[in-house]
Amino acid sequence: MSESTERVVIIGGGPGGYEAALVAAQLGAAVTVVDSDGIGGSAVLTDCVPSKTLIATAELMTDLAGAAELGLSFTDHEGDDAQSLHVDLARVNARVQQLAADQSVDIGRRLDREGVKVVRGRGRLDGAGDAGGVRRVAVTGDDGDQTLEADAVLIATGAAPRTLETARPDGERILTWEQVYDLTEVPRKLIVVGSGVTGAEFASAYLALGVDVTLVSSRDRVLPGEDADAARVLEDVLTRNGMEVLSQSRMESVTRDGDEVKVALTDGRTVTGSHCILALGSVPNTGGLGLEEAGVVTDEAGFVKVDRVSRTSARGVYAAGDCTGVLMLASVAAMQGRIAMWHFLGDAVRPLDQKMVSSNVFTAPEIATVGWSQKDVDEGDMQAEVVTLPLSGNARAKMQGIHDGFVKLFCRPGTGIVVGGVVVGPRASELIHPIAIAVTESLTADQLAQVFTVYPSISGSIAEAARRLHRV
Ligand SMILES: Cc1cc2nc3c(=O)[nH]c(=O)nc-3n(C[C@H](O)[C@H](O)[C@H](O)COP(=O)(O)OP(=O)(O)OC[C@H]3O[C@@H](n4cnc5c(N)ncnc54)[C@H](O)[C@@H]3O)c2cc1C
Numbered sequence: 001m002s003e004s005t006e007r008v009v010i011i012g013g014g015p016g017g018y019e020a021a022l023v024a025a026q027l028g029a030a031v032t033v034v035d036s037d038g039i040g041g042s043a044v045l046t047d048c049v050p051s052k053t054l055i056a057t058a059e060l061m062t063d064l065a066g067a068a069e070l071g072l073s074f075t076d077h078e079g080d081d082a083q084s085l086h087v088d089l090a091r092v093n094a095r096v097q098q099l100a101a102d103q104s105v106d107i108g109r110r111l112d113r114e115g116v117k118v119v120r121g122r123g124r125l126d127g128a129g130d131a132g133g134v135r136r137v138a139v140t141g142d143d144g145d146q147t148l149e150a151d152a153v154l155i156a157t158g159a160a161p162r163t164l165e166t167a168r169p170d171g172e173r174i175l176t177w178e179q180v181y182d183l184t185e186v187p188r189k190l191i192v193v194g195s196g197v198t199g200a201e202f203a204s205a206y207l208a209l210g211v212d213v214t215l216v217s218s219r220d221r222v223l224p225g226e227d228a229d230a231a232r233v234l235e236d237v238l239t240r241n242g243m244e245v246l247s248q249s250r251m252e253s254v255t256r257d258g259d260e261v262k263v264a265l266t267d268g269r270t271v272t273g274s275h276c277i278l279a280l281g282s283v284p285n286t287g288g289l290g291l292e293e294a295g296v297v298t299d300e301a302g303f304v305k306v307d308r309v310s311r312t313s314a315r316g317v318y319a320a321g322d323c324t325g326v327l328m329l330a331s332v333a334a335m336q337g338r339i340a341m342w343h344f345l346g347d348a349v350r351p352l353d354q355k356m357v358s359s360n361v362f363t364a365p366e367i368a369t370v371g372w373s374q375k376d377v378d379e380g381d382m383q384a385e386v387v388t389l390p391l392s393g394n395a396r397a398k399m400q401g402i403h404d405g406f407v408k409l410f411c412r413p414g415t416g417i418v419v420g421g422v423v424v425g426p427r428a429s430e431l432i433h434p435i436a437i438a439v440t441e442s443l444t445a446d447q448l449a450q451v452f453t454v455y456p457s458i459s460g461s462i463a464e465a466a467r468r469l470h471r472v
Pocket residue numbers: 011012013014015016017034035036037038039040041042043044046047048049051052121122123124156157158159177198285289320321322323327328329330331332333362
């Protein structure tokens with residue numbers, strides 16, 4: 001590996017920033033990360049890590065809800081209630097916040113060990129850079145103002161929850177997803193506005209925790225961006241478990257009236273609850289970064305425009321993660337950041353291919369996807385054969401009391417190469433990996449089918465689906 005003496009300054013310490021810092025340090029660059037709110041970024045402190053920690057508790061509740069079917073009851077031998085289960089949300093949220101803070105400390109220590117300098121403060125590009133390609137980053141920080149010089153700058157400033165004038169969070173009852181961890185009592189009636197991934201995850205988690213949940217969705221169904229069959233299974237499960245899903249219902253305003261929140265819909269109806277979570281999407285943190293003066297082009301929504309190796313329109317300025325709006329996932333932010341550094345520091349680099357990205361919706365059941373989708377096939381963008389195998393026929397699923405979910409595989413008609421897949425079920429996030437390997441490595445359905453799976457296992461359904469795609 002060639003050593004470098006390049007100076008890299010990274011603005012933003014989330015996965016886009018810190019993963020890039022680790023790669024740049026490994027390649028020998030002198031790296032400084034400027035971060036305003038804590039290493040790990042929103043991913044670790046307010047979004048991904050806290051929500052998945054909350055969902056871990058919700059998952060356990062979902063498992064326990066199925067206990068009776070597997071022969072367990074929460075009674076003593078006389079049949080009296082031995083223990084009734086109740087959610088202590090103050091403890092749950094204290095654990096969530098502690099885990100997130102610890103994770104941030106862990107990442108900070110790792111950066112320190114690798115020789116990355118961390119500066120606490122707000123950074124912005126200072127002008128267009130000089131003729132020799134040196135860029136300047138102005139930092140306003142706890143220890144006063146300073147200017148850092150860099151041979152390359154990575155912008156990884158992330159995004160923030162979108163709010164509306166007519167639906168202003170108050171941090172108590174009208175909440176963004178960043179504010180839910182301050183709750184100390186389980187909401188009496190929760191209204192979740194927005195049925196994208198974030199809205200669906202919170203609605204599903206609180207439902208599992210025993211909360212009365214109404215999900216307000218402006219579309220025909222939940223998760224409009226996901227596989228329609230998968231979304232249908234999820235919506236069935238959620239409504240069967242008591243959630244009210246208001247489809248084609250657009251929120252007009254959210255107001256607070258004492259201990260109540262009122263969500264007014266554009267069709268004149270009003271939904272009343274004790275709390276409301278707003279899941280209205282994200283806006284990029286790209287204001288006040290000096291982008292225009294530095295020659296960095298953004299789109300109409302303010303996202304930084306990048307190519308597949310994370311280059312912006314300005315020489316020596318890269319961008320990664322949510323501020324680019326490419327695919328708003330921690331895994332993608334991290335890969336964009338690494339790609340930027342591999343590219344700048346002359347290491348081998350494979351441009352980002354969104355069709356290789358596995359993603360998961362952490363609802364109960366989970367929905368994991370990779371590669372080309374059913375929509376791509378239906379719209380003729382990809383010619384593929386499709387097999388869908390319900391999990392209800394899987395022996396392990398029967399043993400575990402899993403009734404909902406499926407495995408879906410897409411392969412090219414001529415070559416049999418696997419080009420995509422969907423898994424719906426518990427721990428689908430873990431099950432998508434073999435399909436992701438097949439998609440990334442262009443394996444055929446036959447090759448996937450020939451790999452031994454454990455019997456009995458849910459992953460056996462992946463091999464079985466691949467077998468069904470065999471053509472003679
Ligand atoms: C509720 C929720 C759950 C999610 N769950 C998942 C999941 O399970 N899996 C997944 O892959 N993705 C998940 N995501 C998406 C994931 O959190 C984001 O894609 C990820 O945080 C993007 O990383 P980033 O580095 O671009 O930005 P961030 O993580 O937002 O980090 C950016 C950092 O830059 C700092 N910053 C901003 N401006 C400046 C400045 N001028 N100077 C210095 N610092 C600055 C910010 O304070 C922040 O610390 C979730 C998102 C949400 C909202």
